[in-house]
Amino acid sequence: MFKIFLIVLPGTYVAAAQPPNVVVILADDQGWGDLSLSGNTNLSTPHIDSLAADGAQFDRFYVSPVCSPTRAEFLTGRYHQRGGVYGTSAGAERLDLDEETIGDTFKAAGYRTAAFGKWHNGMQYPYHPNGRGFDEFYGFCSGHWGDYFSPMLEYNGKIVKGDGFVVDDFTNRAIGFIEKSGHKPFFILLPYNTPHSPMQVPDVFWKRFKNKEISMRHRNPERENGLHLRAALAMCENIDWNVGRILDTLDELDLVENTIVMYFSDNGPNGARWNGGMRGMKGSVDEGGVRSPLLIRWPAGIKPGTEVKTLSAVIDLFPTLAEMASVPLTSKKQLDGISLAPLLSDTAGGRNLAGRLAGRKIFSAWRNHSSVRTPRYRLTQSGKRNALYDMIADPGQYRDVSAEHPELHAELSQELRDWMSAMRQDLGKETRPFLIGHPGMAWTQLPSRDAIPVGNIERSNRFPNDSFFTNWTSTGDRIVWDAEVEEAGEFEVRIYYTCDPANVGSILELSFGESTLSGQVTKAYGSDLLGAEQDRSPRMESYVQDWTPMTLGKIKLPAGPGKLTLKATEIPGNEVMDFRLLTLKRL
Structure with missing residues (x-):
C-alpha cells in the first residue's frame, strides 16, 4: 500500500494519493519533422501534438543516430558506449548486465512494469526485458521485423503469434495493462517499431497517402522516394491514432491527472523527406540525424503549453522521470544525463538550472x-x-x-x-557469448541472427535481424552459436523451420561439448516468402516465412562456455531446411 507523499518539482509541491503512472512512447525512425506540430502540413498528428499543448515541448532534444544506442541511453541515463552497445544486431545491441535500467529502478520502487514492442537491447535472459526490470514483455527483441501483420512475436520469452498490425497490437496490450492496473502505479515502455522499414501500414492509413500531393519537401527533393515517403507518413498517422487510443484510455479510467505521458523518437527520419531543412537523417551525427521531438504531459505537475529551450538529450530522461515520480536513483554508476524536472516549472530552481546549462555540450x-x-x-x-x-x-x-x-x-x-x-x-572489446539456460527464464531463443553459418549455408539477407538460413545442403554445413550455459540442466529443444516434401527425412544433431541430441525432420512444411504483399515500398530487409516448430528432443547441458552447434548427419534430399530459430525450454 502506497502512502500519501509529495510529488516534488523544485518550488512546487503537489499532494498525491500515490506516485504518478508513467507511459513512455518511443517511435522508431520518425524524424523531428514527421509531426504536424513541427509545421509539416503533409500529415496530421493531433493526438501527439496535444501532448505539447497540454504539457511541455522541448525545442532542442537529441538522441543517437540509430535505434539500439538511443534505447540503451534511455534505459540507463548513460552514453550507449558505456553499456557495451556498439551496433544494431548479432549481439552488438546488447546492454551490459552491470547497468541498472529505468525498469529496475521503477520496479524496485513498487511499480508494475511492462514493455510492449521493439526492445533491441538483447534477447537472451538476462539481457531480455524480463531481466531488466520489466515484469511483462510482448513484442520482439531484434532491431527490425520482417512482417507487421500477425507475425511471430514473443510473450515473456515464449513464442506466440501476433494479432493484427503490430503497432495496434502493442497498443492493445498496453491498454490491457493499464486497465488491469488497479491501485498500483504502472510504468509502461511502448517502443513502437514504425515508421522503420519494411514499409507496411493498414489500408485505411495508406489510402490517405497513396496518391497524396506532397507539398512540403526535403531540402534536396530529387532524393525523395515517393512510395517510401508516403508510407512513412501513413505509418506516422497510424502511430498518432494509437497514441490517441492510449490517451482515451487514461481519460476513460480517470487516470489523466496523475499519469506522465512522454513521447520521443530514436533517431532522424529513415528517408529523404521534409525535416525542417536540417542536414542529415538516420545514421547521421548532424542535426537532422539526432534531433527528435520530446513531449511530456503531466497535468498534476506540468503547466500546459510549457516550452523548454535548453539543450537536452535522451540520457536525461531516466533521471528526469525518476525525480518527477520521486523514485530514488540507486545505480552505483555515474549518470551522464541530468534531471530536467526543474525546467518543467516556472520557478527559481528551473531558471537556475537553465542558467547552469547555458554552456552545455551534447x-x-x-x-x-x-x-x-x-x-x-x-x-x-x-x-x-x-x-x-x-x-x-x-x-x-x-x-x-x-x-x-x-x-x-x-x-x-x-x-x-x-x-x-x-x-x-x-x-572495450566484444567478448560476450550468447547466454543460454539462465534459471531466471524458462525459454531461451537462439535466432539465426546470432549464429555463424559454416559451409554452404547462406543468410537470407545481409541485414541479420530477421533473417533466416537457407542453402543448407551438406553434412559439412554448420550453424554455430558462441554460447555459455548459465546453469546446468535439461532442456527441451525446438526448431522453427520450413521444409519441402522432397527434403523430409534429414537427421539433425545438436551438440554442446560432449552433450548431443539427434532428431529427424519428419514433417514437411512449406511457405512462400512473405512480406512483399504488404509492402508499400520495396524493402531492403529479408522477407520472412510462416515458420513451424518441431521438437527435436531433450538435451542435458553442462554449465560453462562452448560452441552450440547444429548440423545434419544425413540429408536424403537436396536440402535440409530453411532455419529461423532454435529455442531451449528448461525442464
Missing part, C-alpha cells in the same frame, strides 16, 4: 562519425569533414565557419576527440 557518435552540440554551434567530424556550424545563423549546416572561429574549432575538436577516446575505452 555528444553524438555512430561508428567513426561524431559530433558535439553546444547551444549555438555544432562541430561534426565525419570522414574528411571536420566542420563547425553556427546553428543559429545557419540551422541547415550549409556553411563551415571553422576559419572564422579557429580557437573554438580547435577547442571543440579536442573535446570531441577526448570524449570519443573515453567512449572507446569504456566500450
